[in-house]
């Protein structure tokens with residue numbers, strides 16, 4: 730599936746890079762988050778590709794939902810965030826990503842994340858194996874077979890000296906208070922779903938998000954992190970689950986862990 734979706738993912742990346750370089754007009758959505766024409770154009774390309782590659786599987790996509798178009802889903806559906814980290818994108822930071830996740834029975838089982846500005850591709854091969862590769866958005870004929878894949882594996886945490894990620898654009902007091910429960914010796918900041926990928930690569934031990942996100946922000950990242958040896962839990966220690974249509978696909982607060990959860994007591 731990664732191979733089949735790769736041309737559309739690269740095309741979405743090219744669209745985003747063209748707007749990234751030329752500057753782009755910003756609108757504000759009902760949830761007061763920003764959106765640009767790059768989000769909307771990239772999403773169209775991804776939805777069309779998913780219709781061809783996996784006909785019949787519903788697609789829940791961020792900008793479609795923002796426009797009030799939310800399909801009925803069964804137990805299997807795609808989640809698409811065409812441009813995660815729109816704030817970073819607008820501010821000229823390269824930390825924005827294309828995201829496709831597949832949910833089966835409330836769990837994310839497949840994910841692709843592509844950061845076109847750094848040419849980094851992260852994806853699952855199976856629910857237990859994930860890789861990264863370096864592919865430029867302009868390399869529209871690239872195939873997985875033609876590039877070198879590096880397996881993603883999380884690191885064993887030093888339980889006395891943990892490294893944590895937090896959102897760059899959403900620094901929050903409740904997150905800092907939460908992190909005080911753990912022996913964090915270094916805090917890193919990054920935008921978008923890249924935080925999941927960097928933990929999957931072994932660059933940190935956890936990422937706490939005590940703030941608003943939606944299922945399309947996390948599905949691909951959770952699938953990749955799971956496949957690299959980590960997990961994503963709510964503050965109760967339960968796996969972050971999907972298909973929360975009654976909540977408008979909003980997520981509760983969550984923590985992404987490089988290995989097993991290090992806080993097992995309900996908060």
Ligand SMILES: Nc1ncnc2c1ncn2[C@@H]1O[C@H](COP(=O)(O)O)[C@@H](OP(=O)(O)O)[C@H]1O
Pocket residue numbers: 760761762763791810812813814815816895896897898899919920921922941942943946
């Ligand atoms: N007020 C809000 N309501 C819903 N989602 C929000 C939000 N503020 C931030 N987010 C989510 O957080 C994501 C960015 O995460 P980060 O701040 O870690 O880069 C945004 O993704 P988009 O850029 O795709 O909209 C958005 O979905």
Ligand SMILES: [Mg+2]
Pocket residue numbers: 810812813814945946
């Ligand atoms: Mg997003």
